Amino acid sequence: xxxxxxxxxxxxxxxxxxxxxxxxxxxxxxxxxxxxxxxxxxxxxxxxxxxxxxxxxxxxxxxxxxxxxxxxxxxxxxxxxxxxxxxxxxxxxxxxxxxxxxxxxxxxxxxxxxxxxxxxxxxxxxxxxxxxxxxxxxxxxxxxxxxxxxxxxxxxxxxxxxxxxxxxxxxxxxxxxxxxxxxxxxxxxxxxxxxxxxxxxxxxxxxxxxxxxxxxxxxxxxxxxxxxxxxxxxxxxxxxxxxxxxxxxxxxxxxxxxxxxxxxxxxxxxxxxxxxxxxxxxxxxxxxxxxxxxxxxxxxxxxxxx
Numbered sequence: 001x002x003x004x005x006x007x008x009x010x011x012x013x014x015x016x017x018x019x020x021x022x023x024x025x026x027x028x029x030x031x032x033x034x035x036x037x038x039x040x041x042x043x044x045x046x047x048x049x050x051x052x053x054x055x056x057x058x059x060x061x062x063x064x065x066x067x068x069x070x071x072x073x074x075x076x077x078x079x080x081x082x083x084x085x086x087x088x089x090x091x092x093x094x095x096x097x098x099x100x101x102x103x104x105x106x107x108x109x110x111x112x113x114x115x116x117x118x119x120x121x122x123x124x125x126x127x128x129x130x131x132x133x134x135x136x137x138x139x140x141x142x143x144x145x146x147x148x149x150x151x152x153x154x155x156x157x158x159x160x161x162x163x164x165x166x167x168x169x170x171x172x173x174x175x176x177x178x179x180x181x182x183x184x185x186x187x188x189x190x191x192x193x194x195x196x197x198x199x200x201x202x203x204x205x206x207x208x209x210x211x212x213x214x215x216x217x218x219x220x221x222x223x224x225x226x227x228x229x230x231x232x233x234x235x236x237x238x239x240x241x242x243x244x245x246x247x248x249x250x251x252x253x254x255x256x257x258x259x260x261x262x263x264x265x266x267x268x269x270x271x272x273x274x275x276x277x278x279x280x281x282x283x284x285x286x287x288x289x290x291x292x293x294x295x296x297x298x299x300x301x302x303x304x305x306x
Contacts, residue, residue: 022305023068024170024194026224027092029075029085030059031271031298032280033230034109036081039275047275058280058300060109061203061272063226064089065192065306070168072099076190076201078129082113088301100128100157102173104203106138106185114145117153126155130165132175133158135185161188170195171306176213178205181246194306197223203272204228206246208256216257219264224304227253229270229279229297232286236276250279250286254293265294269302 030036037058038047050056060079066089067073073089073096089098103111117124131139136156139145148154159165161177172193180187189202200222208215219225230247231237237245248256250270257265270290273279278286279297290297 022303024306025066026192026199026304026306027064027066027089028062028226028271028298028300028302028304029064029088030062030077030079030081031273031300032058032060033272033274033277034060034079034107035275036060036079036109037273037275037280042275044276046281058273059085063192063201064092065167065171065173066093066096067168067170068093068096070170071096072168073097074099074102074167074171076102076192077104077110077203078113078116079109080112082116085113086116098127099167100130102130102159102175102190103132103135104189105180105187106135106183107181107204110203111135111139114139114148114154118144118148119151119153122153124153126152128157129154130157130159132161132177132186132188134182138184164193176202176218178202179210180204180206191218191222192306197304197306199224199226199304199306201226202228204230205248208248208253210246216260216264219257219260219267223267224269225267226269226271226298228272229253229277230272230274232277232279236274250277250290254290254295257295258293262294266296268295269298270295271298 038050059081062079062085063076065074073093078101117127136158140149159175161175164172164174166172174191175188178187178189187204192199200218205228228247229250232250234249278284
């Protein structure tokens with residue numbers, strides 16, 4: 001049985017080599033928007049080049065949390081590419097048990113990988129899946145996800161925003177509500193705290209200005225900030241009203257973060273790139289703009305020590 005240790009303190013397709021150090025870390029298992037890269041139906045050069053060279057492909061956003069002291073690993077998000085991401089997580093620490101999955105929201109790239117836990121694939125037994133209340137209700141009452149619950153492939157654990165959950169002696173995690181399209185569920189980001197460092201993960205948010213909190217305060221408080229960079233700029237998808245898919249444009253984030261101290265800018269790692277985003281293109285001028293601004297671009301396989 002797959003088990004997790006949990007207490008509440010308040011109400012790449014190729015294997016990765018297990019690192020010797022650090023003992024507790026986050027691994028970035030995917031950096032693309034929900035649909036991955038290349039995206040289905042895209043006939044433009046941005047995706048056609050990837051079909052010709054599969055090494056350029058990138059998976060939907062997913063993080064692995066690995067504690068080699070407590071010998072447990074967790075995932076944040078269950079993307080459509082769960083099989084390879086789960087495999088890579090196992091390769092990072094083969095001796096670790098799997099402690100479960102923390103979900104952010106009910107958009108396809110963030111939860112649909114749960115299907116692989118069902119009887120058609122893994123036939124898993126009571127994998128802990130940590131969800132906010134509306135997300136839990138969505139999974140409980142809508143098939144095929146409700147079948148995973150009924151057959152006890154997954155064990156839904158209701159969580160609360162702004163509450164720190166102790167996973168074990170090394171790791172704590174805290175969900176934070178953010179504004180984002182809420183057709184089926186609320187949306188959260190997470191703060192992950194390790195023995196020495198902390199990480200903020202917000203892959204989806206409508207606009208920084210729509211949030212009643214100041215993202216710059218959070219950046220100051222953590223050691224890493226993995227932030228929504230779905231689109232680089234307005235007009236990136238010709239012929240489509242981009243207000244229907246609101247995200248902070250990277251150009252907007254660069255302006256918002258321009259006055260941060262250099263130390264805080266260096267914490268920022270952009271991710272969740274749409275297939276149209278030039279930050280996916282090696283050597284693009286837009287990538288250099290980000291680097292010149294003192295910020296970073298997430299890459300699959302990147303390890304961040306906690």
